[in-house]
Amino acid sequence: MAAMLQPQIILLKEGTDTSQGKAQVVSNINACMAVADVVRTTLGPRGMDKLIHDDKGSTTISNDGATIMKLLDIVHPAAKILVDIAKSQDAEVGDGTTTVVLLAGEFLKEAKPFIEDGAHPQNLIRSYRTACTLAINKIKELAVSIEGKSLEEKKKLLAKCASTTLSSKLIGGEKEFFASMVVDAVIAVANDDRLNLIGIKKVPGGTMRDSFLVNGVAFKKTFSYAGFEQQPKKFQNPKILLLNIELELKSEKENAEVRLSDPAQYQSIVDAEWNIIYDKLDKCVQSGAKIVLSRLAIGDLATQYFADRDIFCAGRVAEEDLQRVAAATGGAVQTSVNNVVDEVLGSCELFEEKQVGNERFNIFSGCPSGHTATIVLRGGADQFIEEAERSLHDAIMIVRRALKNSTVVPGGGAIDMEISRYLRQHARTIAGKSQLFINSYAKALEIIPRQLCDNAGFDATDVLNKLRQKHATGEGLNYGVDINTGGIADSFANFVWEPSVVKINAINAATEAACLILSVDETVKNPKSESAQGEAAASAMAGRGRSGAAFGGRGGRGMRRR
């Protein structure tokens, strides 16, 4: 009986998956390295793109680290951290997402042999943190400020930063063209630093070169009613009225009811409804506005009424477009047509409706407050334009950050080599284990120039040795990989620049992530509350770590790739 009743110790819920120990650390590292391998080849100007086909059947072509990571649908809990840092890099600086994943992967790769040899992860973590602080201080020291330059000069410098970013993207071939466009857009928005004030509109067709920048707002023609064609489509210095109401025949209030005792009154009620709408329209006209935009519908009655009076109108304008128009033209969105004073009306130099591709666009240009800009992107395929939009977003973010922090560092792997050299030098002064650890941190930083070479098809060892030699002499701290010749070149002189904040944030985030992954020695996965569903995910995770080194070598087992 006793044998029969021998109770199991059910400490945790059924289906709970736990794994612990050194093997767990190693398995987490392997998973992260596998993820880093996915994005590895996208780094740099010669990086390759990835085509991701998701379960909904839509295709994305991208070499933006954050986009790829987001679409990978990673389930491994440790590898998810890499997705998080890519996202955070995207939010904080907008570019360098591949860099941050790659660095984190490399830090872990360097740490792996130490862990396997029995070094305590906490010792590694402490050294990595020290190295990170040193590296960041060094970047700050090396950074070149662009503060205090004239606007023209600043523009030129910012364009360099933008083109460095763009050179690694699909539209790299037209980087000068787009760089200046991006800089103009950001400078236009300038002080009121809000990303959504820069609109990007995509119109398939034409070539990249047909893309243009509107110093104001542009949006696609909205749905229109009969009478729209009779409206004038071009204005010089018009006044613009922005509304948030429907200009249509409709009941005033949902829960209002009309009850009549005298049938003769019926006509008066009908008239009243017409009066209300005419009254509204009249007020719009009286305000002196030549263009009426509304977030809600503008019906056919109103359209024809406005057409008769040479007024342009557009209903159902997207909220963000309307906000942009408001910011650009200096108007304010009105929820009532009563008491429209002059100051809530916006104005611009030129309004016109223009054919772009096979779409018609409403374009407001020469806006007085100039707080907005819109980039109209042209290009062949849908995926192409999508990717171009992502690239421009990165470039815009970079320019914004450069403008805010105004320091730049040489790109092309130059700064990474220099920090690496500096850390190695520093490591020599340290007694004890952390010398090794900091050395390996320094080595991990070399991944950036090495990967640049690999992706471009150069002999990485050769180029790296040249770089090391150059940096060791103490004069060549600006030397990085020259992507055009396969040799090395002074990145600073060649205008390969990045804002320092990109590098600082990348190193910071990568170190934090690496430390976090190193510090985890146990995973406990509870069954999902909906039960059964969780099985697949649970089995994808590494099994019980305590069973030893059996799965030490199974890299990235937990990650599903699609």
Place this chain on the structure above:
Amino acid sequence: MGFQMQPYGLQGMLKEGHRHFSGLEEAVLKNIDACQELSVITRTSLGPNGMNKMVINHLDKLFVTNDAATIVNELEVQHPAAKILVLAGKAQQEEVGDGANLTISFGGELLRNAGELIRTGLHPSEIISGYTKGINKTIEILDELVEKGSETMDVRNKDEVVLRMRAAVASKQYGQEDILCPLIADACIQVCPKNPANFNVDNVRVAKLIGGGIHDCSIVRGMVLKHDSVGSIKKMEKAKIAVFAGGVDTSATETKGTVLIQSAEQLENYAKTEEAKVEELIRAVANSGAKVIVSGAAVGEMALHFCERYKLMVLKISSKFELRRFCRTTGAVALLKLSQPNPDELGYADSVSVEEIGGVRVTIVKNEEGGNSVSTVVLRGSTDSILDDLERAIDDGVNSYKAMCRDSRIVPGAAATEIELARKLKEFSFKETGLDQYAIAKFAESFELVPKTLAENAGLTAIEIISSLYAEHASGNTKVGIDLEEGACKDASVMKVWDLYVAKFFALKYAADAACTVLRVDQIIMAKPAGGPARRDQPAGMDED
């Protein structure tokens, strides 16, 4: 589990499907095993060099933490005896807010040692009496170990606060305590009321914003709301603030009703009167001097229109708690209905502005002068899990501040106290005559868990460290603990590692209580779980070993 045999005794009395274990072997030792399993999970997280755990809870949320309270919370412990240990940990978390790991690990160690004693033949009741004597004596000794002169402290002195907070924060975020502690101390001191005993943990807020790194963390005197303002006005300085809990909109009737319109005139004027009414209300608010309107619910479009017209900044705070804190920060009285506020119902803030931090737009409400109400620690980090973990470290820090406001006594940290307790308690056990002297000796031995784990987690040889610690303590250096940086023994007062007396007191007490409770159980009866799908026969999962 099969119950095919004839039911008899208890079996016959109870409903089919219940489970029932009794006796030393079946109940006591199994309970002990279960508790030990639990403490093994948390043990490696003890101390500054503790490892993190990755816990994925049933909602698929990922936690990366070494905070024992969080771990056991998300673990969904099922075993009834292990649950007692979890409850002890939770009690500690609620009482002191720190030291939950010590409670669970120490409780587990006590039980492990009790298991050994049971196997050598002692009866649980003797162990219980020994443990009870042990904990009483421990508390006496602990009193003696309190650092002289630490009974009184100035809770507004940042250095003293940091000194006492350091160990608690360092055990969560080692290597970053020098950055975090001053931040936490500043935040706490800012909101500390006149009578420090009334310190409210809720007044120190944490705002987590992704991006940047730990060096970018900062403190705001006031609040940080994680959303944008509603209207187009994004900045207001030295503003009076009106708070409306019920929303800023035309009031609709709760009762379903229909508006009856009887003539054309009424129909035409219907909209106009509504508009006029809203304008009148907003004008009234604007006339009262308020520059910022805060709404607890929806902001009507019409109302927003007039707010813009009268240049009022509009904020929407939909969380009731957040709104209450906002009122506390600004000193405003939340009005239920949109109406003209009295001057004394208006709040005040030095500045209310919308800023972009790391791609997120946040509203920062600053109140420098009257700032004894709410302060916010703005945390930056690259992933959600890092931020969550930082937040837990901050919570621990703030809780220790609360604890030190009530009782500022400190004891040496870094395992110095534990070794001293072990040594003294062992001496005490020799004086006892009964069988419980073995239990007391084991109780003393259990204290070695702390230095042992600290050393192990730091990659040091535990045996060496413990023996040299004993040697130091025997020669009278009672404050010597482990220096994890150098891997040697060092005076805790030199290293400035101090633990709060209350934290230690409650942790040991709860652990001993929990251990005794578990030991007292000799029979477990589990009723058949109601409803739901039938259990699988062989529980999958852990413990084949």
